[in-house]
Amino acid sequence: MDHAEPLPPSRIYLPFEAGPYRMAMGLAAVTPADWLDIDQGYHTQRALRERLLHAAPASAPVVASIAHSSAADAAGRAILAHLARYHGAHFTLAYGRFENHLTGQAWPMEGQDEPLVLAGRQIQEDLCVLEPIGGVFHLTAALVCFPSRWNLADKIGRPMAAIHGPVPDYQSALQAPVERFFHALKPGRIVQRFNWSVHDDAQLHQPAAIRSSAPVSALDAGARLYLRVERQTLSRIARHDGILFTIRTYLNPLADIVALPDAAAQLAAGLRALPPEVTAYRAIGPFKESLLEYLDEHTGP
16 A cells, blocks of 8 residues: 555644524535545544445445436436545546555446446545436435435435435425525535534444434533534536535544634534524433533533
């Protein structure tokens, strides 16, 4: 393996908005160089992704599609080309061959019939392809190894409104703006947004809504709870109507979060701003009071 250029440390995002809670897309522009994030968790996460790709049960698949999609193929090839261009110390694409120097593996591109899966094996992001059917965007293909308490089998082939059905206020506040944005998104533009929650489970792969039965106290919240942040990006698939939606998941023990300046106060304010229905949707309710007590204890004067 070629480790000539060390991988950077994993980032910690604190995407808590100040002030009252509001339901919004919260989009920000991303440069191509900052699109995909490869860090020191790469080898551990890639090994887990490989295990899931080979052993995921049919009831909770990590790869799914409604039919062969040329948009999905194009998205996969675009990711491989992007890796070679912007992460050239670790990946090359030349002479019809893609090489991953971090793992010492190589694949021929000629005859490659699953470029989206091949791309998903090289990165830490999950991948979703959204295409318009009857003018409404549907999830048509995906590789999702690290779902946050949802099952790809329940989402594939469905329109955005159905996919986000459990999300409080999605239909009234976001459904129409999301569809308008998807139709208007220009080729070459990349945007990002963040989702966050607090989990009592350290697993990245969570396809089921399993909750811990053991209560969490303020004394053990730092070790028992984890800040789970999703960095999501959206971009138009070149020469297609489809959208590529990437999800990069960051999972950090709460004890590591409160060690950062002002992080405990920011998270506490974000939690207090959540409406009850959002707190319930994110499954924070059972330990919210203990969590706030813990965060208040770690908030500076």
